[in-house]
Amino acid sequence: MSGSLLRNARPVATDNNGLRTMRLVATGLLVAMAAVYVVARSLELAHPAAGYVRAFAEAAMVGGLADWFAVTALFRHPLSLPIPHTAIIPKNKDRIGDTLARFLLDNFLSKVGPLARWMRRLDVARTAGHWLEHPTEGTVGRLRGGASRLFADLLESLDQERLGGMVRAGLAQRLRELDLSPLLGNALAAAIAENRHVPILDNAIEWIGRALVANEDLIRAMISAKAGSVMRWTGLDETLANKILDGVYRLVEEAGEDPDHPLRAKVEEKLATLADDLRHSPEMQARVQAFKSDMIDNPALAQWWQGVWESARAGMLRMARDPDAMAAGRFGEAIRQLGSTLQADAALAATVNRFARRAVVGIVVGYGADIVRLVSDTVRGWDAKTVTGRLEQAVGRDLQYIRVNGTLVGGSVGLLIHILDVWM
Numbered sequence: 001m002s003g004s005l006l007r008n009a010r011p012v013a014t015d016n017n018g019l020r021t022m023r024l025v026a027t028g029l030l031v032a033m034a035a036v037y038v039v040a041r042s043l044e045l046a047h048p049a050a051g052y053v054r055a056f057a058e059a060a061m062v063g064g065l066a067d068w069f070a071v072t073a074l075f076r077h078p079l080s081l082p083i084p085h086t087a088i089i090p091k092n093k094d095r096i097g098d099t100l101a102r103f104l105l106d107n108f109l110s111k112v113g114p115l116a117r118w119m120r121r122l123d124v125a126r127t128a129g130h131w132l133e134h135p136t137e138g139t140v141g142r143l144r145g146g147a148s149r150l151f152a153d154l155l156e157s158l159d160q161e162r163l164g165g166m167v168r169a170g171l172a173q174r175l176r177e178l179d180l181s182p183l184l185g186n187a188l189a190a191a192i193a194e195n196r197h198v199p200i201l202d203n204a205i206e207w208i209g210r211a212l213v214a215n216e217d218l219i220r221a222m223i224s225a226k227a228g229s230v231m232r233w234t235g236l237d238e239t240l241a242n243k244i245l246d247g248v249y250r251l252v253e254e255a256g257e258d259p260d261h262p263l264r265a266k267v268e269e270k271l272a273t274l275a276d277d278l279r280h281s282p283e284m285q286a287r288v289q290a291f292k293s294d295m296i297d298n299p300a301l302a303q304w305w306q307g308v309w310e311s312a313r314a315g316m317l318r319m320a321r322d323p324d325a326m327a328a329g330r331f332g333e334a335i336r337q338l339g340s341t342l343q344a345d346a347a348l349a350a351t352v353n354r355f356a357r358r359a360v361v362g363i364v365v366g367y368g369a370d371i372v373r374l375v376s377d378t379v380r381g382w383d384a385k386t387v388t389g390r391l392e393q394a395v396g397r398d399l400q401y402i403r404v405n406g407t408l409v410g411g412s413v414g415l416l417i418h419i420l421d422v423w424m
Helices: 002-043 050-075 093-107 114-121 124-133 138-157 160-177 180-193 198-214 216-227 229-234 236-257 262-280 282-297 299-321 323-328 330-344 346-381 384-423
Strands: none
Touching (some): 002 384, 093 384, 124 330, 124 346, 198 216, 262 282
């Protein structure tokens, strides 16, 4: 941790040292020009050529002082004097933040901005496919290892209960918004049309037969209780129970063996009606919606989901901590196959690229205003000294070069004017 902090601190220290050095250079050059001016002025009468040196040094002082004033006025009042139109950045930091935020929104976070154009050129599917197919190659492997460690550290640092609650709330909201009834109706209708319901119906009939056998004594007792005392006294209740059970057993057996049995046809008719009601009946859709809402609000489902989330989180941590082990198993083989498919299937790649482009651009455009508001509010939250210090660290060294250039350019212009004045 301390090493990371030191590494992060070194660029700032380097910038401060560079700014301090260039400030000393620019100020030293200005002082040197003043000294040259004094010496040249004293020698001008005895040595006429010293006039050229004096002219250069005099103009250099003027240029250096002017640029010192201009550079200083950006960040503070020169000589602490409240001169109008000085300390420009501290006085206008809020407007600078708003302007920067608007610049980001208009030029980067729009549908036609650089990000959107870059996403249109980016082949996400091919890049992801290569990464999935060759997860351990060179830079890709190091990137995967670093990303895995970062993901694991991030997942462990987050509040498990809060994160699970957020995921659960998001899933619950999506389920509430999902119109489940038509989906169930379409799935059931498709299953009936393709006879995929037949194995389920066969298993249901077989289960009914086993349930009858397992509960035969209970059924006989129920029939005897309903038969009356006279039939029980004469023993006819046993005969009645045998007849009823034999008929039910025969019905179940025939329905299980005959695909065209009327009982099957009746069940399939009811299933087809249910599928149609799920897709078109407002009453049925309301019942499904109410049942779905009750399930979502059920505390037992929340507890179950918490267990699922904890298991999923533990699994993600295991995979992130040991990506090589994950890549060596069947899951890794499936991932590599997916990567190969993404690179070979042009239609799938186009679909993935289109989805990625729309997702990224949609998120950026949808949340662009929030992003720029964050930038603007962050700048507004800084005090003037912080803003001034950060900007001066970023560009102050280059501004000191302006002072040096102003000194030298000013001196050159003064020398040129003196030459013209002498020779014309």
